[in-house]
Structures are given as C-alpha cells and as structure tokens.
Amino acid sequence: MxxxxxxxxxxxxxxxxxxxxxxxxxxxxxxxxxxxxxxxxxxxxxxxxLPLPSGVPPYDRPRRAHLHVLKEASVLASIPRSELSAIIASLAATYARAAYHESRFFELRRELDKRRENMPGEILWDNLIEYVHFELQAFAGASRMLLDELVYLIARRHGIPSNRAKKKPWETSDLVQRSRAAECDVQEVRLLASKASWFGTLNAYRNSFFHHGWRHGSGHFPLDDVRPTAASPVSNGLLVPDKASLGGRSKPFEWTWTQKVTVDDVAREIRVGTEEFLTGLLESLWSTPPPPPGSAPLSEYPNLLVxxxxxxxxxxxxxxxxxxxxxxxxxxxxxxxxxxxxxxxxxxxxxxxxxxxxxxxxxxxxxxxxxxxxxxxxxxxxxxxxxxxxxxxxxxxxxxxxxxxxxxxxxxxxxxxxxxxxxxxxxxxxxxxxxxxxx
Incomplete structure (x- = not known):
C-alpha cells in the first residue's frame, strides 16, 4: 500500500x-x-x-500428494468445495501422521537390534522397548482414523448427508464386520470389506492400545533365536498377544501368546493393507492417478516458508x-x-x-x-x-x-x-x- x-x-x-x-x-x-x-x-x-531433528522424515511420502489430488477428483465433485477441502487436508495430515509414527517405529526397532551387539549376555530389560510399542500404537491409531475419514468421504460421495455420514450404519467397523445396510452396499465399501483380515488386525490392536490396556515383555531377542526364553512374552518385548484374544474388551490378564506374532508382523500388515486399500480406492475405483513426482532432488526439498x-x-x-x-x-x-x-x-x-x-x-x-x-x-x-x-x-x-x-x-x-x-x-x-x- x-x-x-x-x-x-x-x-x-x-x-x-x-x-x-x-x-x-x-x-x-x-x-x-x-x-x-x-x-x-x-x-x-x-x-x-533447514536441518530436521532426529526422527522427523525429511520429506513427505508421495501418497500424501496423491491424497491432495482428490480435491479435483470428478467423483467427489458433488461434495461442497469448502467441506471437501477441509476433509482432504485432514485426510492427508492423518496419513502423514501414520507414516511418521511408522518411520519412527522402525527407527527405534532397528536401534533395539544394534543395542544387542557386543553385549556379554542376553538383555533382560531395555527401557527402549516401551517406546517402540508407543510408536506402534500411534501408527495403528492414525491408520485407523484414516479409514474413518475415508468412510465419511465415501458416504458423502454417495449423497449421504453430513450428519448421517458420521454415525451408524456408516461406522467403519460395522461396514466390515457386520451385515451392511442397503445404502452402504457400494463398491468402495465392498473393497474395504474384502480386506477384512487386514482390518481385523488393525482394529484389534488399535482398540487394545487405546481402549483396553497393554502389556509387553521387558527384553528382546533376535527373531531367529530358538531359546525358550525368546519365546516367552514376559522376557521378549517384541512379542504381542494373539489377535483372537484381544476381542470382547478383554484385559491384559486374559490374553494369550501362542501365535508368536511380533511387533514387526503387526506393523508390516497394517502398512501393506493400508496401501493396498488406498491404491484400489484412489486409482481403480476413483480413477485418480498419483501426481508426477517433482523435479527437485529429494535431498533439496524445502521445509520452511518465511x-x-x-x-x-x-x-x-x-x-x-x-x-x-x-x-x-x-x-x-x-x-x-x-x-x-x-x-x-x-x-x-x-x-x-x-x-x-x-x-x-x-x-x-x-x-x-x-x-x-x-x-x-x-x-x-x-x-x-x-x-x-x-x-x-x-x-x-x-x-x-x-x-x-x-x-x-x-x-x-x-x-x-x-x-x-x-x-x-x-x-x-x-x-x-x-x-x-x-x-
């Protein structure tokens, strides 16, 4: 002026x-x-x-940019612009939050293996194991919220009013695990239901993490260790309880540990299933391909605007x-x-x-x-x-x-x-x- x-x-x-x-x-x-x-x-x-603190990813995964493309997707054109913009921004941030906690989980997980090197005996207790579980819990929580936001978007795409798209029969668990109402029998929901096993893993561990309590062992062993102690959930903090024992609002003293499932197994299944669902939804059903990558090298990606x-x-x-x-x-x-x-x-x-x-x-x-x-x-x-x-x-x-x-x-x-x-x-x-x- x-x-x-x-x-x-x-x-x-x-x-x-x-x-x-x-x-x-x-x-x-x-x-x-x-x-x-x-x-x-x-x-x-x-x-x-600028340099980033340890544990912060230097750049976003391409999927976040892919989600932002939905603002211009023709299949979502019926949703008011201001609403769509807000939902997509939140959706992309939720995905980035899940990716961040997953990255941090694997960073700490690798550190556990390094800490065993050159130790004169087996590790009975390591305080770092607790933080590995914290990151896995945060990863599962963000991944589950991602689904809830996508389900809301699916409902709105099919003309369901905003106030009804937030509740039954459009609750994510109901769409996968129970008989669906006729209005919910759409191709996007059928795609989600086809991945019931992945959703069951995500939902069971996320619910336990956030609603029913948690328990894990105090030490850790190589994954190929055959000693009986390595198979004990009390001694091996890499083991998680059996998925089947987590249902029905069960508490830690009621869980079983017979399947020898590890934190690595849970993290891997959550990530693979999430990416497969997003690929099927965005690229196949909604015909929204990912945007081309930028021309700048990843090592030069900016992170601060003044x-x-x-x-x-x-x-x-x-x-x-x-x-x-x-x-x-x-x-x-x-x-x-x-x-x-x-x-x-x-x-x-x-x-x-x-x-x-x-x-x-x-x-x-x-x-x-x-x-x-x-x-x-x-x-x-x-x-x-x-x-x-x-x-x-x-x-x-x-x-x-x-x-x-x-x-x-x-x-x-x-x-x-x-x-x-x-x-x-x-x-x-x-x-x-x-x-x-x-x-």
Missing part, C-alpha cells in the same frame, strides 16, 4: 545520526549468502531447507519512502499509517539468514504495479522519520537509498536486506494479512 503525497521540491536529506544503523543495501541482484539453505525466492517470501514484511510506503515526485521505526511506540505514533484500518504494525527481526550478516530484510514485491512518478530514482528507507510540509522536509535517524534500477534489474521480488549494527528489530506498517483456510 502506498500513500501518495504531493511535494513542492525535492525532500531535504538530513545528516545521519552518529549511530546510523545501516551503511548500504545489499543489491537484490547479488547472490544470496547461505544459498545452500535458501531453496527458492517467491514474491514476498523465502523458502528454506513471509517477508512488505512495508507500506509514501510516494513523492522525487522519492519513495519506506518508514521504519526503532520501537513499537514510535510506529504507533506515526499517524499517517496508524489511522488506516487496512494496515497493521509488525516487527521485522534482524537476521543473518539471507545475506550472511545481520540485516533487516523486507520485500518490495508489488512495487512495480504502482504508477510511479517519472522523476523517482530511489526508494529511501528512513528510520524514525519526522516530516513537515507534507513530506517535503524529512528528518530521520538514518536513511538508505535503494536505486530503482537495481530493483527493476532484480525483478523486484528479490528480498531487500539492510545491514544493521545496533538494532535487534524494527517495526513497519504493512497491509493486514488475514487468511482463510482455503487460501
């Missing part, structure tokens, strides 16, 4: 305060420092790739002014902007993540769309400005001139960084950034 002011003569430049905060503006046309982390420059923002402030400015026949303020109170006292309900006062932190040194970084994207006076050659960043005579005489603690020719050469969307020495942040007025869920 600009505030255009008429001026009788060129604004008078004042002498900078001895503690001037900036000496120059790095040209947007110059290469950015730390470019190995900045993966993309977009109008008004920067896209980064929105840069776009300062409101004042245009005169000789210069465009970008007012910066050293405190929030000074910004609020700037009545020319403070009285405009379309603007908000925001802080701009000093950061070295763009040009490799401490700087205030903003965006001037959109400036090129304004009708700029022919005589304007510079954009002037002014700190704590005070003006008299309608911005004819401008006093400022510091000012930096940014040649317009540099902005046009950089195609404007490049960030503008102003190096500073003794500021931690500054405040600017900008257009309010109110967003909607579908934005």
């Amino acid at each position: 600009n505030k255009r002011k008429k001026a009788r003569k060129e604004p008078r430049a004042s002498t900078a305060h001895p503690s001037a905060h900036a000496a120059e503006v790095k040209s947007p046309a110059q290469p950015l420092a730390h470019s190995s982390q900045i993966r993309m420059i977009i109008p008004g923002g920067l896209v980064y790739q 929105v840069l402030a776009k300062p409101a400015f004042i245009e005169t026949p000789r210069a465009i002014y970008l007012p910066f303020f050293s405190s929030r109170d000074r910004g609020l006292a700037f009545q020319l902007f403070a009285k405009d309900p379309r603007l908000e006062l925001v802080d701009v932190p000093v950061s070295s993540a763009v040009i490799g040194q401490r700087a205030l970084t903003v965006s001037l994207s959109g400036l090129e769309k304004n009708e700029i006076y022919p005589g304007v050659e510079f954009v002037e960043a002014v700190l704590d400005p005070e003006a008299s005579g309608g911005w004819v005489n401008v006093q400022a603690a510091a000012r930096i001139r940014i040649p317009l020719r540099e902005l046009w050469a950089a195609k404007v969307h490049c960030p503008v960084s102003i190096p500073v020495s003794d500021l931690e942040r500054a405040w600017v007025w900008r257009s309010s950034l109110m967003r909607d869920w579908d934005a």
